[in-house]
Amino acid sequence: MDKRQLIIEAAIELFCLNGFDKTSTSAICTKANVSKGLVFHHFKNKNELLREAFATIATVVEEVSGKIDMTGQPKDRLLSLINTIFDSMAQPEHRRLYQFNFNVMMQPSTREIIADLIAERSQFQRGIVGSIFSAISEENSHIRSLLFIAEIDGIAMHYLFSEEEFPLDLIREQFIKKYCEP
């Protein structure tokens, strides 16, 4: 019954569905069943609501990271990392969340609003991936990490926005082959 939370949840749902710009505060109010005044009582402005929504979503990402098996050999950790990421991507309930992520990050106007949160998360990701890659081999580990993350994002992007089939499982197989069986 925390109305603040209710508003955030309504906002996330609508931002994911229609994008930030195409979601009016009115629509959020209707969805959350609260008055306009209350939204601006809890949040300084609409931008603040975007930050809050983005931060909430970041939680999901962190939860996913927690599922990586970091106990085995470096190579096994890499495999676990890849599989965890692909599993998360394939989850239908994550689809819109990830789409929203891309949406917000590719839009100059929205990206600006959450620039610091993006940087933070980026560092977090690089930390995890970097630790695995440097354990496998020091050589170029930084570059290899950056490349890996970029490739993953590319795959996610294509998977999330392709209406025609993007065969994620075959892609995963191929991707694993490249990274784990050279």
Add this chain to the structure above:
Amino acid sequence: MDKRQLIIEAAIELFCLNGFDKTSTSAICTKANVSKGLVFHHFKNKNELLREAFATIATVVEEVSGKIDMTGQPKDRLLSLINTIFDSMAQPEHRRLYQFNFNVMMQPSTREIIADLIAERSQFQRGIVGSIFSAISEENSHIRSLLFIAEIDGIAMHYLFSEEEFPLDLIREQFIKKYCEP
């Protein structure tokens, strides 16, 4: 002195800079130094202007494709493809164009408007990449093509939107190593 063209160019510039939604027709008029009426005389909608802008940009992409050296051995063609893409990406005057591309494609509202143009271009890309990959090896060539395109897009995305340095040349080197020297 073709005002229609002037409008398109102004639109592209502003769409690239601020995104479609954040660019008002008024702003385009001001930039192109024409009246509001003229925009709607030449283009049915703001949407139509987006399509026109997107199509114009597609030309750039096709020009780039023309630069690929398709005469040599399959492996050489792949190398030429990769280098051509990275070269284009690195060109400062292409930066905003490509950013605009991602921006428009990740936004549900704008993506819808140009869905057909996206599909068309996607097929074009797959044709070129597919021909090279199947020449190298029939096995999984389709999947390998899809993966390749996705990875490229991921790299482009990270390069284009990273304010901090994304070392494109080192990434290119690493990427080539993976694809051309196994």
Add this chain to the structure above:
Amino acid sequence: MDKRQLIIEAAIELFCLNGFDKTSTSAICTKANVSKGLVFHHFKNKNELLREAFATIATVVEEVSGKIDMTGQPKDRLLSLINTIFDSMAQPEHRRLYQFNFNVMMQPSTREIIADLIAERSQFQRGIVGSIFSAISEENSHIRSLLFIAEIDGIAMHYLFSEEEFPLDLIREQFIKKYCEP
């Protein structure tokens, strides 16, 4: 001090004076001394405002109907009906209201918006007139009612829109002679 009501009243006044299409929402705002936003806060559309205005006017019509003396003999009731209608028509403060009525009903675009309200009122009128005519004589009472209503509307129309004199009192006399002294 109810601004919603203020807007409706301003709208009626202007719709009556200039017609619906020729009345801009801005003009209504100015007249009602409210902001543009408020009109659309209270009414979904300009159309909704038309409906509201038309409904308000319908009230006047119903009030008039309440003045008919329904106690006497059928013939007396008919006389009362006719006199009540002509009295209402002749009232200067009703003039614009009735003009607006015709205006809105003869315009395909506006008629459509209030089609249901027109139908409702039409039934109401037919109910009253029909009850009187069938009390006078069952024979053809339905047709005679329709004809009566049409004739009344024709008279109203000519009276309301004639700039040169339309001698309403003599017309009334003649009309009564036809209906009440055959």
Add this chain to the structure above:
Amino acid sequence: MDKRQLIIEAAIELFCLNGFDKTSTSAICTKANVSKGLVFHHFKNKNELLREAFATIATVVEEVSGKIDMTGQPKDRLLSLINTIFDSMAQPEHRRLYQFNFNVMMQPSTREIIADLIAERSQFQRGIVGSIFSAISEENSHIRSLLFIAEIDGIAMHYLFSEEEFPLDLIREQFIKKYCEP
């Protein structure tokens, strides 16, 4: 192939269908297959086009008047008048024309534009009807004429704008009974 005439015809058709205000000059151009410039070359402005259209329609009215049998006895002439009017009203190809007439005359903004043409036609009508009524009986003939015309217009109005059936033939019968068999 007289383009001027073509424009008028297109205008009439569209004015009848959608009303004057809801018909843009562009629409007329499209329909007449001519350029915007040409319309304003032939007609000073849109209002002039309305006048031209209204005048053209007036011709139809006059043609109808020519069909009245003015040879017989006054009573027979009245009967012929009534029948001619009802016949014309019932013609499907006249329906929109008459609707347009009412539309234009009930709208303050359009009525003003053609005020003189309305007055002219009104006099014409009164002349014909008046001559018949005064031939029947001098007493009150002016008033009886005015009332007759008003009643006819009322009937026309109800017939033309009633979507539900308005039984024109039964109404005609009843109307004739009133006027011709007392």
Add this chain to the structure above:
DNA sequence: GATGAATGAGAATTCATTCAT
């Protein structure tokens, strides 16, 4: 904390009309 009336800036779009060719 909670409401919703109220604001005002700004958006896309329409349209009659002008004018150079």
Add this chain to the structure above:
DNA sequence: TATGAATGAATTCTCATTCAT
């Protein structure tokens, strides 16, 4: 006579935000 590019004012409507209660 004929075209259609060009204008600019006007229109409906949206929306983030404020504020009195």
